[in-house]
């Protein structure tokens with residue numbers, strides 16, 4: 001039996017770790033969990049039968065999974081854990097991290113005999129709860145084959161390339177989400193100013209070629225209702241779009257729309273608030289157009 005430890009019980013990590021806890025219990029064991037704010041780990045233990053432990057005690061696991069805001073928090077945790085880690089433990093980072101950081105982290109850990117996979121996820125908090133996440137993995141394919149059965153929160157696992165490739169795919173995917181969301185917001189703002197009823201406009205777009213996940217789900221459920229439920233922070237989406245923009249530079253690519261959306265989201269996170277739901281970025285478009293999308 002592989003002993004797992006999950007570090008970072010946030011909006012995604014908490015339900016992801018619940019699937020690991022359930023799987024461990026079915027095999028007669030217990031998943032370890034750690035969170036910076038310990039109360040959340042204790043709540044996880046109570047609700048899901050995991051074992052809340054000190055950070056250094058997670059080094060006893062055979063498989064360590066992290067899901068933190070950015071690669072820099074992963075760096076911090078890695079520095080603390082490094083002296084305690086045993087060769088052969090596998091580190092799987094489910095953070096939407098930076099490809100450069102992945103290569104650095106992989107080297108640091110490899111020097112101690114610890115394989116590293118960058119393995120960000122998509123599917124949101126709903127997918128995390130349902131255990132239907134998609135995982136895009138960069139790193140050694142044989143290591144992935146070894147740990148894949150333990151990824152109990154996943155429905156689809158795709159090996160996308162070498163170290164850093166998982167983070168690169170995730171960043172570009174989320175930049176596309178940002179483009180679709182922002183562009184749909186602009187389009188609806190124009191229609192709103194033209195006096196069109198926005199529910200009807202969305203209905204048409206969703207039966208036409210302009211549709212996207214943003215129009216089919218996000219805008220109808222979160223923006224027009226004015227609910228903006230905070231499940232995925234605007235600051236995190238801005239971070240992802242920024243990584244895609246930096247990747248464009250690093251590979252000498254030309255992707256002006258992706259660069260633009262990164263700048264727009266960075267500005268929206270400042271004016272609307274980084275902790276607001278990502279769909280609240282459209283409040284910046286509302287301000288520019290002096291109307292509410294409702």
Ligand code: NDP
Pocket residue numbers: 008009010011012013035036037040067068069070073076077094095096097121122123124125231232233236237
């Ligand atoms: P949250 O903000 O909900 O949770 C962040 C977690 O990181 C918390 O457990 C927090 O601990 C911990 N943390 C923050 N700073 C530190 C630190 N310095 N040291 C140690 N732990 C720290 O984020 P999400 O769960 O939403 O996102 C996590 C990752 O998953 C991000 O990279 C995000 O981009 C990605 N993601 C998010 C999705 C979503 O729908 N929310 C979907 C797909 C990917 P504490 O409780 O103490 O604050």
